[in-house]
Every structure is written in C-alpha cells, then in structure tokens.
Amino acid sequence: MSVSHCLTGDKVAIDAFLDQFDVFLFDCDGVLWSGNHIFPDVPETLDMLRNRGKRLVFVTNNSTKSRQDYKAKFDKAGIQANVEEIFGSSYSAAIYIARILDLPADKKKVYILGESGIEQELASEGIKYCGGTDPNMRRDIEQEDFDALADGSALDPEVGVVLAGLDFHVNYLKLAYGLAYLQRGAVYLATNTDSTLPMSKSFFLGAGGVGAPLVTSFGKEPLSLGKPSQAMLDAVEAKVKMDRSRTCMIGDRLNTDIRFGIDGKLGGTLAVLTGVSKKEEFLADGAETVPAAYVEKLSDLLG
C-alpha cells in the first residue's frame, strides 16, 4: 500500500522531492486560485521552481478558453505564465487531432459543440471546423432541418470528427447535427467530461453535462482529451519534451489530477489541500488514489 508523505514544514524532504523532477504539471483551480481568490505566495513559489530550472506546464480542463484567453486570467491574477506553459483541454484536443489522430484526407473537418476557445485552438493547429459559434446554428430546429439531417443533405461531407466541449449556447439543432455526424461514423471526442462547472460558489453544468445528450442518444462515450484521460497526457507529450519518470503532477483533486498522474506513470504526484479533496481521503486505509506527497498549500514548497 502506498503512503502519502506530508512535505509541509520539512525543508529537507521538500528539496529531495523537488530534485526528483524536471517538469511540473499544474492543475490551476484549487491549486493556484479558487475562483477569483488567489492563494498566497503563488507567484513566488512558481518563481522558485523556475529558478531551480524546472519546466512548468499548467494543465486545465477548461475548454471555453484558448491558451491566449487563459493567459489573460494568469495576468489578471498577477501570476506570470507564458502561453507555451498553458495546456487547456481545447488545445489538447487540437494537438490530438492534428498530430495523433490519423484522419483520411477528405474527413479532416471537425464539428464543434462548444465555444470560441475550441475554435481558436483548432485554428492554431490549422484544423478546419464548423458548428461552434456559427450564428446560423443559434436557432430553433425546423422540420426541414430534421429532413435534411436525416437524408444527410445538411451535413458537411468533410466532417470526420465531432468534438464536444462546454457550450453555453447548446440547443437541439446543434446537438442534432452532432448526433447525425456521429451516426455517419465521425470520430467522437470531448475536450473533457467534467460533469459540473464550479461558478459563483455553486455547481453548474460542465462539459460532460452539456455533451451528455450525444452520449445518451448515440449510445457511446467520447474519447476525452481532458484530465484524467491519458489522451491528454499523450497530447502534452506530443508538444512538451518530458521524461515521465522526472515529471510530477500537482493538483487538488484525487479522481482527476492525481489519478491522471498515477495512470500516466509519472515520477510523482503532489496533492495540495486548498481545493476539493481532503487528506483524510488519501490517508484512509485502502484509499484508491494516493498522491506520493502532499502540502497544505502550494507555497509550502517555499520551505
């Protein structure tokens, strides 16, 4: 049985832990900040890691924002980060489609259920798309749509992928297009399948909720490009040079972040207690997902 070590307040243990890794993958919400509240001494902690020569990658399931959008969030929080250090699930999907998925030449277009963040990231990899924020799709479904979807005349024959993410403008028409493409054999991907979205100190529908109609009506699950799916780690690896044995995942959620690192056979995982999971969950006898180490808060790594 694995045991998680507390690093908080133990400078020798912290140094030994950090020395094991060249790359740190960071979850953001619950680690760097909670909503609009920035945790103390986060910039200093990241600076310390960079000064030690560590490579930092911020891995987020947020699919509505592009890396550029997400960078603005870092700026606003007063946390220094480069676009190259940010890895969102939309970008993960774009990398996966462009560099890992082997689509036939005439089936390279992506039908998007989602917002502009997905569009920007697909464009950044030169991938053609339709759906998404297209204003023509923001309307009620009509009988002619049913007919034209059923006989296929409404469909773009180049579409070979359906990519579902968080869409605040979801409607029946957009879902019906997605389902029709899936029924015709499109590859079924999701930026992430988080069932809920933390907002305004409550929980709303996440990408997994908004996309659930396709899962239910099509009868199959998508391949997720977000944590804890290993497809996201494959996508990170397709972009970031890293030795998994010298990479550590830092996160607040056992079932996504820590699971992501363990399944990916990373050299280490570090839990922070400023988010969702409590230490009792992984210190309990028979706990399923146990991080290699934990700190009360990220800045405890400053020693």
Added chain:
Amino acid sequence: MSVSHCLTGDKVAIDAFLDQFDVFLFDCDGVLWSGNHIFPDVPETLDMLRNRGKRLVFVTNNSTKSRQDYKAKFDKAGIQANVEEIFGSSYSAAIYIARILDLPADKKKVYILGESGIEQELASEGIKYCGGTDPNMRRDIEQEDFDALADGSALDPEVGVVLAGLDFHVNYLKLAYGLAYLQRGAVYLATNTDSTLPMSKSFFLGAGGVGAPLVTSFGKEPLSLGKPSQAMLDAVEAKVKMDRSRTCMIGDRLNTDIRFGIDGKLGGTLAVLTGVSKKEEFLADGAETVPAAYVEKLSDLLG
C-alpha cells in the same frame, strides 16, 4: 422458459386469447402506424375489439403532445379514438404528481423542461408550473443568472418537482434552472427516458437525450413516467379501472412495451412485428423478454 405463440391465421387461438382480457393497452408507433404510414385495417381491428366490449387505452411515451394534440393525430390517421382512451407520458406525469406523489403544500409547483404538451396536461390536473415554453427562458445565460441561481434568488420557492421531457428549445439556462432546483431537493421526474426520437426515417434526440445533462450533472436518474417504468402503469391504474390479470399490453418493442406489461404482471402481452423488434429476438433460446403471443400485424387479430 416462456414460449411465445403465433396467433396469425389461427382464429380459434385468437378468440381464446382475446377472451382472456377486458382491457387492451396499445403502443401506437410501430403498432397502429409508422410515422405517417397507417397500417392496413387498423380502424376495423379497433372496432372489432370495441364491439367485443373491450376497453382500449393508447399508451404513448410522446411527451410533447397533450392527449388533445394526440387525438388530432388519430383523427388525421382516420383512426377513431376518444381523448379518454389516450394516455401520454405527460398526462402520466400529471396524474402521478396530482394523485400519487405527496408533495408538501408549499412545494407543489413543477419546473418543466419540455414543450406545451406537458404544460397542458399539468394544467388539466390543476398543477402549477414554471419553465416549459416561457419565452423569458429562451435566451442565453448571463453572469447575473449564474449568481442568482447560485444564491437561489432566481428560483421559485414553491417548486418541489423538476419534470424533464422532450424539449426542442432546450438551452443552458433552462438546464441550469433544472439543476439548481434539483440541488435544492426537488423531486426528479421525467415524462420518459427514450434515448432517441424516430423522425424523418432517422433517429434524433429523445427525451432521455435532451434531459441527460441533468442526469450527468446532478448525478441521479429521474423517476420515469413513461414505458417501461411501472410508475406509468400506476398512473394508468389511478385513472382507468382495470384488473391487471385481465389486461393485455400490445406493442412492437420488447424492451419497452412488452417489458412494461411483464413487469406490471399484466394478464398478457402481445407483440406485433410491424415495428422495432423482430420475432427472432424473442423466439431465441434464453430470450429475456418474451411476449405471451404475437401477430405479424395488428389486423391479424381480425382472424
């Protein structure tokens, strides 16, 4: 192991079978018609049963139509039916809420995810509702909505039930309201949970698809008031006087119609082969759901 008997062409067996029952519950699509195509001699078959003194009840999972709306479909098809003979899943839900569910006096309002058929049926039982076709709900969600849903100020304190049905005008705002009411303890009902909707000779998103975001994001399944849920049979029974042992369910789908009759311990089930299920499915060794008898088409009952 039960064996299904073929009645087609066997007048003696037909008479003996019909004599066992006073009430016949009919599925409609796949039994009386398929889309706009009416099967031959359906009116004559129904007349024959009525002339023998049988009570007929048409049991449909269609939730977008009220009984009155559905009666118009019968009229158009040239099939005689009274509104009292029609039992849709919206009406089933209304009966269930009004006569079976015991709601606190200050929690009797229903939040609807669905179309006017549900509204009409709730109104017919004197049930107050919100959501549904409210034009104020047909818009994008805004930050103020997130805040007002999170702190509850947007919510109607009288709502004690969320009722999800097929909604062609589904959007994030309506789903977010539904989720917020569920999170505050509303009873979770669905008119039906059919994953697909047959339309224009293809399959679109059914009530179970459209409502799937609530299931995924809330993390619980609704009680369905449509076939094969026994709650629908309870609702039929709350309205129609019937002796289950002298009632027969007629339908084309093993996993909904026939399962509905078997689970309800009805006296009999009769499959027709003009719809989804094939006889090979229930004649096979070890078949799970086996109708007591079957005919090639409904009018075979004319002998």
